Each structure stands twice: as C-alpha cells, then as structure tokens.
Amino acid sequence: MFENIPLEMRPTPTGITLYGFIAPNAVKVSIALQILGVKYTVRNINILKGIQKSPWYVELNPEGTVPTLVDAGDGSSSPIVIWESGAILQYLLSKYDPEGRVLGYPVDSAEYPQQLSWLFFQVSEAGALQLQANRHFVFPSKKDTEQERNLLKTRYIGETRRIYRLLERHLAARAKSHAPGDDPLVLVGSRVCVADIAHIGWITMAFLIGIDVPSEFPHITKWIEHVIAQKGVVQGLDASGPWFGFSRRAPWKRPGPDMRL
Ligand SMILES: N[C@@H](CCC(=O)N[C@@H](CS)C(=O)NCC(=O)O)C(=O)O
Known part of the structure; x- marks a missing residue:
C-alpha cells in the first residue's frame, strides 16, 4: 500500500x-x-x-x-x-474518547452540538480565512501585481479580524454570564474541548499577519493562555519542532519551570 x-x-x-x-x-x-x-x-x-x-x-x-x-x-x-x-x-x-470524557462531550449532552458548531466554524471559516491571510501576507504570489496583493491582504486580514471579533464577543458574553459549573475561559461548557484546541495554532501565530491579539482581544488572550496551560497542549504544539507561537517575536510565552504565562 x-x-x-x-x-x-x-x-x-x-x-x-x-x-x-x-x-x-x-x-x-x-x-x-x-x-x-x-x-x-x-x-x-x-x-x-x-x-x-x-x-x-x-x-x-x-x-x-x-x-x-x-x-x-x-x-x-x-x-x-x-x-x-x-x-x-x-x-x-x-x-x-467515544464517551466524551476527555476532549469531547458526550453525544447526547447539551454541549455536544455547541462543540460541533465551534469546531466546524474553526475548520471551515476561521482557519480557512486566516490561511488565505497568511498566504497573501507571508507568502505573496509573484504572479499578483502589488495592487492585487494589497487587496488580498486587506480582505483576508479583515476577514480574520471579523472572526476574532466574533470569538471575542462570545468569550466576553461567557465572562459576563455563564451557567453554574461552566468555565468562562473555554468556548463550550465546563472544560477545554476539541473546539478550543483547534484554534490554538492559528491564534498564537496571528502576529505573523500583524494582529496583536493581546492588545486587541483581551478575552481571546485569557482563553488562549488558559488552553496553552492545559496538560499536553505545549507538547502538541512542539511535536514537529519548537512552535513559533512561542518564538521571541511572538507575544505568547511557553509555560514551564522558568517561564510563566
Ligand atoms: N482544510 C485543510 C487545510 C490544510 C492546510 O492547508 N494545511 C496547510 C498548513 S496549516 C498546508 O499544508 N499548506 C501547504 C500548502 O497549501 O501547500 C485542513 O484543515 O486540514
């Protein structure tokens, strides 16, 4: 094969x-x-x-x-x-995790449809649009004229900011009011789930397209720091090599004995 x-x-x-x-x-x-x-x-x-x-x-x-x-x-x-x-x-x-105890929620729980919605939103909207922003900002095509490049950059960075504003609103609303037992620092329910981790790589590298998350989006910042601090997240980010979201240029700190969030 x-x-x-x-x-x-x-x-x-x-x-x-x-x-x-x-x-x-x-x-x-x-x-x-x-x-x-x-x-x-x-x-x-x-x-x-x-x-x-x-x-x-x-x-x-x-x-x-x-x-x-x-x-x-x-x-x-x-x-x-x-x-x-x-x-x-x-x-x-x-x-x-078929019973939804670790990274997902049980299929018959109230959280499950929310988990699916935020996960599919990440894959089909957030990631897809930021990918285009990266493409035109970090790796612009030599075939495009300068005017085309500027138009593409403006459009996709604008779209990425629209997505971030939406996430910021959602997290701000959860910080203001959430069900008893819920964690306001996650997208859904009471703990980090697959929908949260799908966003981490993208948001920690937004500095590459000129979005300074910590100064522009305080609720997203707290959420990301909370997710980064979960067991296994840093190891996963570093699985193919040191994650550039923790490089000196990036605003994020790798948690560890000599580094605090
Ligand atoms: N929709 C795909 C997108 C995958 C994708 O575009 N991956 C990027 C890295 S984040 C890539 O391989 N880029 C290289 C290329 O497009 O040639 C997914 O979610 O897996």
Whole structure:
C-alpha cells in the first residue's frame, strides 16, 4: 500500500503516524493526540520546501497539505489513511474518547452540538480565512501585481479580524454570564474541548499577519493562555519542532519551570 513512499517517510507498521509540520492545522492533531494520551510518530512534511506536493504524498492526501494521519492499528489489517484536520479530530474522538470524557462531550449532552458548531466554524471559516491571510501576507504570489496583493491582504486580514471579533464577543458574553459549573475561559461548557484546541495554532501565530491579539482581544488572550496551560497542549504544539507561537517575536510565552504565562 505504501510502496511509493520513501522508506524513511513510511508510516510505522503499527500505531499512528502523523504527517505534520510546524503548521497550525497539523498541531491541532498532535495536541489532540497528546491530550488523549495516544502514542504517535511524526513524519515532518516540510511545506516550505514543497514536500506536500510530492506525488507519493498526494497519494495519501489529494490536496497535498498537512495534516494526514495513518492508523495502522495492531498491524493486522489495512491501515486507515485520513486527512483534513477536522475529519482527523472527529476520527480520534470517536476512537479514543467515544464517551466524551476527555476532549469531547458526550453525544447526547447539551454541549455536544455547541462543540460541533465551534469546531466546524474553526475548520471551515476561521482557519480557512486566516490561511488565505497568511498566504497573501507571508507568502505573496509573484504572479499578483502589488495592487492585487494589497487587496488580498486587506480582505483576508479583515476577514480574520471579523472572526476574532466574533470569538471575542462570545468569550466576553461567557465572562459576563455563564451557567453554574461552566468555565468562562473555554468556548463550550465546563472544560477545554476539541473546539478550543483547534484554534490554538492559528491564534498564537496571528502576529505573523500583524494582529496583536493581546492588545486587541483581551478575552481571546485569557482563553488562549488558559488552553496553552492545559496538560499536553505545549507538547502538541512542539511535536514537529519548537512552535513559533512561542518564538521571541511572538507575544505568547511557553509555560514551564522558568517561564510563566
Ligand atoms: N482544510 C485543510 C487545510 C490544510 C492546510 O492547508 N494545511 C496547510 C498548513 S496549516 C498546508 O499544508 N499548506 C501547504 C500548502 O497549501 O501547500 C485542513 O484543515 O486540514
């Protein structure tokens, strides 16, 4: 099944292999794996060098993007290949948290439809729009004229800010009034869930497109700091290499013995 893949990039014969990179859609998956306590092996696909468009990789992931996950199970049956970060997260929840006790909520709970809404909002709106902002701000196409580049940057950074304003309003409303037992520092219910972790990579790198979250969005800032402080989140962010959301240029601090949030 994987004979076209270079030997060193083949998935492990058992267990989970994550084809990822230091990239916000990929770290959603490594954070989920860390929180769920699932062992995995990372194969880095350097998207800055175009490895994601290699024919062998496009056989796994037709869009030629990260992440892709291969689950070889106990090695006794055909491995499962799954791509699209939202699909992978749903797959991991159904396999490793089927009762909704760790990273998801139970399917019959009041929180579940909210979890799904905020997760799909992240994947289809927030991440997709910020991805375009990054593309035109950080990696502008040489084919576009300067006027086109400026138009694209303005449009997608504006769209990203619209999304952030929406998140800020939601978190501000929860801070003002929330059900007993709920945690106002998360998107849904009483604890961090898959919807929260899906946003972390993106929001911690918004400085790259000129959005200074701590000075513009105080509620988002508290939320992000709260999520970063959860067990497994930093390890997931760093799974493919040091997360640049914690670099000297970034406003976020990596929690640790000598660093405080
Ligand atoms: N909708 C996809 C988007 C994946 C995506 O665009 N990933 C980026 C990294 S965050 C990537 O691989 N970019 C390289 C490229 O587009 O060639 C998902 O959520 O998994």
